Amino acid sequence: GFPEDFMRNTFHGYTKHVTNFVFQAARERLKRRRGAFMLFGLDWMLDTNKGIHLLEANGNPSVVHYEGTDLTPFIWNNMTELLTKIHRDTTKVHNPTVAAGYSHGGWELIFNEAEETFNKAPYNPCNLKEYVQTPWPKLLITETQQK
Helix, strand or coil: CCCCCHHHHHHHHHHHHHHHHHHHHHHHHCCCCCCCCCCCEEEEEECCCCCEEEEEEECCCCCCCCCCCCHHHHHHHHHHHHHHHHHHCHHHCCCCCCCCCCEECCEEECCCHHHHHHHCCCCCHHHHHHHHCCCCCCCCEEECCCC
């Protein structure tokens, strides 16, 4: 089986890194619209050897409620609350920085275009440790909390 802390200590860090990489590869093709956001879903698989595999990325992810869990309403309620804060009043988003590891209801922000502009340092997948230490809000959102 998997170690008890596998999701927290291995899966989350790896998937955040890969998610950011996938986003960076696609970001030049994304259309920007004021007051709008885009939702992407990445599907992952764990194998019996503790390998983590990205299966696919979806620009229009399916949201399925699994009977016997509160997961779907939990995820959507927290995500919409965060998006509302970001779009209506960013002052309600307390200390949204990379260095502070900002998260909200299980969603962790992992990228910020303003950070690139401010530091004049484009995203570089080889410099993840340096990026994580920068003091800017992250704008790419990933769900990281298990219910």
